Amino acid sequence: MHAPSLSPSRSVPTVRGRAGYWTRLLPLLAALACATRVPSFARPLWNPDEGYLAVQAGLLAHGGELYETVVDRKPPLVPWLYRAAFAVAGHESLTSVRVLAVLAQLATAVILASLARRRWGDGAGRTAGVLYLLISIGLNPEDAQAATFEVFMLPFTAAAMWCADRRRPGAAGLAAGCAFLAKQTGGAVLLPVLWRCGRHGAGPVRLVAGAAAPVLGAALATDPAGFLFWTVTGSGTYASLGGSALPVLGRALANAGVLAVACAGLLPPVLRALRVSRPGTADLWLWLAASAGAVTTGLHFFGHYYLQLLPPIALLATAALRTPPRERRARAVLVTACCCALFLTWGLLAPRAELDHARRVADTAAQRTRPGERVLFWGMHPEAYWFAGRTPATRYLTAGLLTNYSGGRDGTLVGERYGVEGAWTVLRAELTAHPPSLVVDDSRGKPYAPDRLPTLRRLLSAAYEEVGEVDGAVLYARAGAGWSPGAGWWPQGAAVDRGARG
Known part of the structure; x- marks a missing residue:
């Protein structure tokens, strides 16, 4: 038996080449991804972020320029994604981006399954993919079912860890850079990726170059000064508590409590794992810590921020549930599935005032x-x-x-x-x-x-x-004005006037 090690490639023999593994697992994960996202299709819009992105996409489609005449504090990847979806399927509904959100969650589950399988075997791969999808909706439906920034960020963060696990620093950096372009806090995955690549002796230069390439490309494709201002330097007062400490603390605790309910079947084994050294989990704990730091960034603690915690939680739970008895794993999955059903019901019956x-x-x-x-x-x-x-x-x-x-x-x-x-x-x-x-x-x-x-x-x-x-x-x-139609972007569309950057 191998001695315990922090290197997943040596801690457990890697299972390869078993016929039919992915042909059996992919349909299961796809069905689960679709089932957990059913509520997202039940209403035209879930939260103001979706509305903001829909309006941005319309403006971009008719002459608007990001960080010039179309502005937000977010990077450009998700607005571009909305624009592309609307170009293909029309802007009358968000169904197209909701489908993309299902695919994003499926991709995240598949990547986590692959990562867990490499470290701990076939059974762990199935467990990780299923557990992630079951907890992926474990927040207020307005946060979990919306097709917004975090949902499209998570496949890239998982891909960054997958590439680092396989000693591909350039690809890991590229994925981390794309995660940043979905939402700034996606860049937090660079911390565990750096640690992982460092243990492998992989070149940090390639990692940094890979991360910088998509970010610099996006800056040049928009307005570099505007990109820097809106995504990095222009949000000082937004990130301040400014007398709102008690409401913010209440929101932080409330959303953490909601997520704890969703993860009720996983928290006991994960907490037990804190007392026992588990091979191949040091980088996962670092990933969880970096994600928790990302949730704290901005000091607002909105529910959708907590989605970033879910991939490392799913993997840590998978690692903890590998130990006997097997009934413990079955019980954890069953409890998690029941909690998932609770959140599914909440999503379908949520008020829409x-x-x-x-x-x-x-x-x-x-x-x-x-x-x-x-x-x-x-x-x-x-x-x-x-x-x-x-x-x-x-x-x-x-x-x-x-x-x-x-x-x-x-x-x-x-x-x-x-x-x-x-x-x-x-x-x-x-x-x-x-x-x-x-x-x-x-x-x-x-x-x-x-x-x-x-x-x-x-x-x-x-x-x-x-x-x-x-x-x-x-x-x-x-007052006293007659009709004076201007150039509209919906539905006729026209160029949006340029102006000074705010």
Whole structure:
């Protein structure tokens, strides 16, 4: 018997070449991936991130330029993915990107199965793939079922570990770079990858070069200065607690508790593994620690951040469940499957109050404007532009970018001076060049209400008059203005005006 070692290639004989292994396992994982994502197809949209991406994709398809006239604090990979999906299947629904999300989760499960099989054998491969898919929806459905950044980041993080395990530093770096391009925190996988490649004696130069290549390519394909600003340097106040420590702490504990329920069958063996040295798991613990650090980054602790923890948890549980008795593994899988069924039910029955609100507001705005006209939805529901089929009046699709407001933040550090640097100057220029036909104040008493923002308050009092209210949102139309359709991106489409970067 081999002595315990941290090298998976020596800790357990690798099982190779068994006929039919993947032909039996792939259909099982595919069916499980489809089953766990059924709720994602049950509603048109799950959260504002999906709405933001849908609007970005529409703008990009009709002349918008990322980090110039289409802005967000995220890297470009997922907006490009949405744009490509819409180009193939149309923009009327998110079904195409939901299908891509199923494939992303399947790919992650397959990569984890391959990694576990190489380290611990055929049975471990099956266990890792199944466990990952069972816990992959173990959060609030708005976080777990949405086709957003983390879902498309995870296959790349898993691929980075897979390549590092096979002593391919260049490919591992490339995968880590692509993970960063899906979401910045995906770059955290570089820590365990560096450790793994270091133990193999693989060249760090190739690893760093591989990681830098896609990032530099994306910067050059967009606007390098804008790319750096929006993805790295321009989010200082967003990452500050700023008086919101208690709400943030409550959210962190609540989401951790929800995830603990999903992993109830896996946590006992994983915690037991802390007391016993398991061959081939040191890099997995480092992966989990790096992912936990990534969840903490930004100090917001939204539920979808926790998705990054799931791949290392699935692998660590697989390693812990290899020891006898075998009934322990069966019990863990059964408990995890029951928890998965609970979250599936939650996903199918989840309330949709905010979605319905956004639909009602968007429908009213669509009735009061023509397709070519610009609209300003002042709130945190960018999906309203997509539902209404109207052109955004500004590149800033939510009030958050202009005021530093985000979910759970109190009134501290919220206001014009806390927004993205230069954003209000750009907003004034955009609204002067193309005044929106309709402004919808959807703040509903939040800290970013117009009466707390001098620039927006002056705009509304000088050029607009209140014309109605729907579901708590106040509508303002241009005072004495006639119809003046501009160039719309939905459905006709036209180039979006360029302007200064906020």
